Amino acid sequence: MQFHNDFDSIIASLAARSERARVAVVCPHDEHTCEAVADAIKASLADFVLVGDPARIPFAADEHVSIVNIPDNDAACAAAVALAREGKVDVLMKGLVNTDNLLRAILNKETGILPRGTVMSHITAAQIPGRHKLLLFSDACVIPFPNDEQFAAITGYLIDTLRTLGVEQPRVALTHCTEKTSPKFPITLSYAMLKEQCAAGAMGNAIVDGPMDVKTALDPESGAIKGIVSPVNGDADAIVFPDIEAGNTFYKTISWLAHATMAGMIVGTQVPVVLPSRGDSSRSKLCSLALAISVARH
Amino acid sequence: MQFHNDFDSIIASLAARSERARVAVVCPHDEHTCEAVADAIKASLADFVLVGDPARIPFAADEHVSIVNIPDNDAACAAAVALAREGKVDVLMKGLVNTDNLLRAILNKETGILPRGTVMSHITAAQIPGRHKLLLFSDACVIPFPNDEQFAAITGYLIDTLRTLGVEQPRVALTHCTEKTSPKFPITLSYAMLKEQCAAGAMGNAIVDGPMDVKTALDPESGAIKGIVSPVNGDADAIVFPDIEAGNTFYKTISWLAHATMAGMIVGTQVPVVLPSRGDSSRSKLCSLALAISVARH
Numbered sequence: 001m002q003f004h005n006d007f008d009s010i011i012a013s014l015a016a017r018s019e020r021a022r023v024a025v026v027c028p029h030d031e032h033t034c035e036a037v038a039d040a041i042k043a044s045l046a047d048f049v050l051v052g053d054p055a056r057i058p059f060a061a062d063e064h065v066s067i068v069n070i071p072d073n074d075a076a077c078a079a080a081v082a083l084a085r086e087g088k089v090d091v092l093m094k095g096l097v098n099t100d101n102l103l104r105a106i107l108n109k110e111t112g113i114l115p116r117g118t119v120m121s122h123i124t125a126a127q128i129p130g131r132h133k134l135l136l137f138s139d140a141c142v143i144p145f146p147n148d149e150q151f152a153a154i155t156g157y158l159i160d161t162l163r164t165l166g167v168e169q170p171r172v173a174l175t176h177c178t179e180k181t182s183p184k185f186p187i188t189l190s191y192a193m194l195k196e197q198c199a200a201g202a203m204g205n206a207i208v209d210g211p212m213d214v215k216t217a218l219d220p221e222s223g224a225i226k227g228i229v230s231p232v233n234g235d236a237d238a239i240v241f242p243d244i245e246a247g248n249t250f251y252k253t254i255s256w257l258a259h260a261t262m263a264g265m266i267v268g269t270q271v272p273v274v275l276p277s278r279g280d281s282s283r284s285k286l287c288s289l290a291l292a293i294s295v296a297r298h
Numbered sequence: 299m300q301f302h303n304d305f306d307s308i309i310a311s312l313a314a315r316s317e318r319a320r321v322a323v324v325c326p327h328d329e330h331t332c333e334a335v336a337d338a339i340k341a342s343l344a345d346f347v348l349v350g351d352p353a354r355i356p357f358a359a360d361e362h363v364s365i366v367n368i369p370d371n372d373a374a375c376a377a378a379v380a381l382a383r384e385g386k387v388d389v390l391m392k393g394l395v396n397t398d399n400l401l402r403a404i405l406n407k408e409t410g411i412l413p414r415g416t417v418m419s420h421i422t423a424a425q426i427p428g429r430h431k432l433l434l435f436s437d438a439c440v441i442p443f444p445n446d447e448q449f450a451a452i453t454g455y456l457i458d459t460l461r462t463l464g465v466e467q468p469r470v471a472l473t474h475c476t477e478k479t480s481p482k483f484p485i486t487l488s489y490a491m492l493k494e495q496c497a498a499g500a501m502g503n504a505i506v507d508g509p510m511d512v513k514t515a516l517d518p519e520s521g522a523i524k525g526i527v528s529p530v531n532g533d534a535d536a537i538v539f540p541d542i543e544a545g546n547t548f549y550k551t552i553s554w555l556a557h558a559t560m561a562g563m564i565v566g567t568q569v570p571v572v573l574p575s576r577g578d579s580s581r582s583k584l585c586s587l588a589l590a591i592s593v594a595r596h
Contacts, residue, residue, distance in 0.1 A: 128555070140475070144483070177438070177546035185442070215550035215577075222554070225577040246543035248475035252513035253551045256520075257426070279513075279523040 003166035005133045007125075007261060007287040010165065010294055015044040020064070021293045022088065024049045024080040026102055027073055027095040029056040033276070036093075036285035041065070043286070046293055049089055051080045073097045077105035084113050084271040090296040093274040093289065106269060113270040119143075119153035120268040123161055124247075125291050126254055127261040135218075136161060136238040140247035141275075142266065148190045151240065152202075155194060157267045158238040159206045164295050173217030173236040174210025175246070179228060181211060187242045207231045214239065214250065263287035265295070272296050301464035303431045305423075305559060305585040308463065308592055313342040318362070319591040320386065322347040322378040324400055325371055325393040327354040331574070334391075334583035339363070341584070344591055347387055349378045371395045375403035382411050382569040388594040391572040391587060404567060411568040417441075417451035418566040421459055422545075423589050424552055425559040433516070434459060434536040438545035439573075440564065446488045449538065450500075453492060455565045456536040457504045462593050471515030471534040472508025473544070477526060479509060485540045505529045512537065512548065561585035563593070570594050 004010045014021070023046045028034050037059070040046050047064045050057050053071035061067050070076040077097060083089045094102050106112050114120050122141040125134050138154045139146065146154060155172055162170035174191040181188040191210045198208035209232045215222040220234030241247035254260045262284050266273035272292035276285045302308045312319070321344045326332050335357070338344050345362045348355050351369035359365050368374040375395060381387045392400050404410050405418075412418050420439040423432050436452045437444065444452060453470055460468035472489040479486040489508045496506035507530045513520040518532030539545035552558045560582050564571035570590035574583045
């Protein structure tokens with residue numbers, strides 16, 4: 001398995017595949033989404049099924065593009081989800097349609113793509129200038145305050161994704177405002193249980209440690225100064241956040257301060273789903289697609 | 299009132315005062331604390347009362363330094379707090395003693411320095427390379443999950459501190475993972491109430507707005523892209539965080555990524571308290587002292 005330390009490496013490896021992945025895009029009616037689709041086709045990342053109003057889709061059908069004529073947004077969401085459910089596409093991507101409408105189709109118990117009893121979560125991958133490898137984290141978008149089961153699922157999804165990206169022994173930091181495990185902060189008890197399960201092999205060859213703060217997770221010197229000895233060793237491949245407020249704060253702060261390139265996808269669903277937000281650049285959308293395709297076609 | 303856009307400006311303005319503030323330091327028995335004390339004396343920031351074991355205090359008494367011989371840590375905490383309670387010092391600073399022990403003395407109902415019914419909180423001030431002014435935020439250290447009253451107190455302390463630093467009309471962002479006010483996230487209801495109170499003048503001439511995410515608070519372009527019109531306008535002087543996990547994540551992330559200079563102090567107490575942590579540089583300790591002195595002697 002090739003190790004990918006940045007998005008270009010992921011994109012190049014997808015382009016080298018003999019068979020392209022198939023991505024359904026719901027309502028590609030806006031400039032940014034269409035730019036990402038055009039970029040992805042140009043980069044030989046995927047073939048596309050564009051579901052929406054043909055009058056608003058600036059693509060012609062060809063060997064890499066099919067167009068499904070469904071002008072109604074909700075019907076387009078349902079149709080794209082059905083394609084995923086039937087295994088006809090490997091990834092879903094949202095265009096100019098409300099996230100809530102697409103999520104309703106995804107979560108529909110009869111016709112959706114979230115298997116019963118499965119946790120749906122979100123993974124962000126960040127390429128931070130000056131850092132030697134990608135940093136994955138979760139959950140900045142979907143689960144407000146994870147419970148035990150959700151923390152285990154989040155950690156599992158991060159580890160699976162890291163393996164897909166060629167990280168043999170993923171290092172995952174469970175973050176919290178201190179290093180103490182205490183009933184005052186119930187999440188630290190969730191962390192303790194999770195660590196035990198991981199130490200017993202529940203997640204395979206992976207290092208899962210915490211609670212530790214973000215700096216201790218990412219900066220080898222920080223732990224040393226504090227006298228913290230952790231196998232994560234200031235070199236985390238992924239961070240689990242205690243709640244959505246912390247995850248979102250991290251997302252927005254590294255995007256602001258570090259001009260990081262961010263990619264994101266929903267996981268737990270039958271196929272990964274890319275839900276770009278208004279402010280995302282087309283580069284970020286392309287990287288999200290690449291990340292989702294890597295996981296989907298692994 | 300002079301506007302201070304960085305720590306050097308604060309330090310220079312304190313040095314120019316005719317009368318020095320008095321700072322009690324509890325157990326200045328470690329190199330880092332003593333370095334900060336020596337730096338502060340050199341910078342003409344304050345005079346010091348060093349409370350602890352004289353054998354472990356590498357200072358001689360002189361016009362700027364008094365030494366109080368109390369080798370027992372808990373007794374030293376109590377004695378320093380008594381000095382603050384009696385108005386004999388303007389600021390407290392922790393040396394080589396457990397935070398919990400000092401807090402116990404501070405919070406003692408009979409002999410402590412937290413007035414009954416007053417919210418104790420923590421303010422961080424960050425000088426971020428490339429940013430045009432200091433950024434204050436709260437609460438990264440003390441209050442885990444603020445309630446309505448605590449959010450109001452936190453916001454008030456930030457505004458008071460900003461005024462001391464010469465900001466005429468402080469802009470405060472109430473941050474959250476989205477811009478929506480919803481009962482799903484009770485803190486957004488706290489924010490709505492607080493905004494109303496501030497709009498009615500409860501905090502004087504200040505702009506308090508939210509919920510908004512961290513990037514929208516700090517980056518003028520981000521709000522514009524999202525179509526968010528806020529009087530904070532991507533130019534926040536201070537950020538209120540929804541919980542300690544988010545506040546701590548921000549603290550550790552900007553310290554890691556931006557090599558920011560961070561200063562911090564406990565507020566709400568009769569005198570501000572500086573509680574440096576193990577990893578803080580002596581520059582950070584000096585800036586914390588300067589911040590606390592500014593507020594104390596205002």
